[in-house]
Amino acid sequence: MKTAIPRTQRHVREPMPASAEDTAPAFEWLTAFALRMRSESESEPILSAVDSAIQETFPHYLTDVEVHREVRAATRAHWFGFLAVIGRSQFEARPPAEAVNGARTVARRGYGVDMLLKTYRAAQRGLWRYITQVLHQQIPDPQLRGAVLVIFWEHSTLWLDTCLDGIVAAYMDEREHHTRNSDAQRTEIVQAILRGEPAPPADSPDHLAHSMDNVHVALVLWTDPEVPARYATGLLRDYAAQIARALGAPPPLLISSGVHGLWAWIATSHLPDIAAVAPPPSAHLHLALGTPRPGVAGFRRSHLEACAAQRIATSAQNSGAVTAYQDIDLVCLLTGDGDIESVRALIERELGQLADRSEQGARLRDTVFEFLCAAGNIDAAASRLGVHGNTVRYRLKQAERRLGHPIETRRVHLELALRCLEVYGEQLLPAP
Template identity: 35%
Template sequence: MSAATDDAIRAATRHVAAAMLPDLTGIADGTVAHIAAGMPELAERDALDLARATAFANSEALLHALVRGDQPKDVTTSPEVMRSTRSMVQHGLSHDAVMRGYRLGITHWCTRWGRAVEEHCPDAALAVPVVNHGTTFLLSWLELVSDRLSAEYRDEAERLAREGSLERAEFVRRVLAGETDVAEVRLRLGYDLTGSHVALVLKNPREGKRQPLESTARTLAASLTAAAPLVVRVDVDTTWCWVPTRDAARLPSAGAPVLAGQGWPAAGPEGFRRSHRQAREALRVAQLAGRPAGTVTHFADIDVAALCSTDPGVCRTFVAETLGPLAAGTEDARRLRTTLAVFFDAGGNFRAAGARLGVHHNTVRYRVDQAAALLGQAPGEHRLRLELALHLADRLGLVS
């Protein structure tokens, strides 16, 4: 095709587009009607006004671009179109629905362009090239605008999800503070406060890839009961969960590289709060002890440690001063601590302790004597203090 013919096609395209400008409103209305016929759900969602505003703004931008001879990439997406896209997200229209509306709209536009060329381009030799030129322009614009609007849609959807999560979390904090009633919680959250609850608190570890905490919480809840849990995203790294069950079963693992705390089952609004406090304390102790990702810590295993470790610095000092050399991080010190703890738990019976440890009772006696020498006192002296230090060293990992 010669340069002169190219110039003639562009000139004819500009002429046809200029001839269409006076009917801009009619073109936009026709586009909306075509979209509405193919998407009746727009009327159900009161989204036709958004479609109308978008169709007018896009039609105006397309016609002026064709008149000027612009390239599709030069067509600016108007603020009105961006606002309408965000509003479509707020009306609950899916991304697929928005993109389908654009495809329907451009289909109508291509048909309308063909009729306009037939009406305003008397040169039969130019008619087909002008139709093709305009159609190519429209389809190229559709591809470009789809990318722009997809990004806008995604940003708005993420913003709404973030704000929804924050609002939901703030309401749950009011529940925990006792500032709501059972009926309001049922209405706002769809959760029954009057039943039994097992609370979980999940957190991403400080290092490593962030995990989908909400889906992980639902998976853990499903292992306890088929009933739907209440899952609340508190921040990007923390999720709270309440499982409507009285099952006291302990979750063996998180099933994902996250840390989790689990509370005891408890009933009613106060049980909702108590089990949550326990789960949070279990998680705090797990973090203090440096437990690995994938661990579920049950409150029953750390209740004493939780009580004694509200000030970790004081707790560490207590363990170090009480155990002395036994607080070392060596394998020998660990073995002596374990032997002493089992010896106390067996009521000071060497044979019973040996049976539990799988060693001869004389071995237990030898180790207890070793521990006494390192402590500088008989194990029976200040026994409560010593047992507590051993417990904290084991549960919190407070060894040097």
């Protein structure tokens, strides 16, 4: 389909055909309405209704933290921009900077322009549904209500159609620039790997110059919206490079995830200590870390973990500047980021050498499990196992040697891993 997008970024509304006397009460009502709605608390229900309408059309926005955040910022900016002109018979419509940034992020993620347009149409439906209900509740006079509905519909449609010219133009410019950029091919290769396709071999022209055989630490970095988009990428790239140096690694593999976001992978020949990662140099920068994992599977898994950590960091009030998945993995599992592979990873990490498939390993796991179920009572655990209390003590010491730490150090994580193993069986143990 051929796309011809005019680059108009403003439009002066023509006077309505109805007389000023007929429309004056409606404009007065809309002016008073706009004044009330400029309060964040008053506008939140409307913004939430629009957000819900978008999510009904595109549920995956919920799992894409950065795109969802940009879409919400664009919705809010549109609404407050529209409120500033809603009570006027003539007005100028210009796409807010947040909406332009959102379009650029959608382009960088490889989404089609049809998704951008459908998102705006879904938002328009959500707004119209909500406003129709509000007006029926607040305007008992059917004549006034009808006049307000007509003006609101005409103004909102004109606002959207005019702003979309500039928004789609920004999308097309970003898509064209991204296609010409050498980063585009690298992004396509990385996204293919994340989908489960094999990584290009080292002698391939598509090789990423990033060793897939090493241990990988995935990073998801982002800035607050108030950081100008033209500065955000540079700040995030510098911070990612700083982290790589701190972990004794070569420069990271970097992929732009949006105008305020960056995906990165650090490859090391050793198991890095991610606790050594320094906080970002600015309060407006944020970092989510996956756990270090080897090979192509580790490349994917660590990224999924970093994205899960980002979701928690952007939705929790108590999150810090750096959020590591290994510190919040149980929260992630309990709030929607869990799958069978996440459980398998939890078991492998928490049980360590206690996760072997030998008869002795199974016996030690059973002993630790019964000990935990008995709230740390050795006699009760011995009774449940049908052995002497000293046997339980001996096995617990053996188990702690394999774990590398006292049972109490990671009690909750350890018990959860053992409970998952009890349900699923040995299929979740690491391959021998």
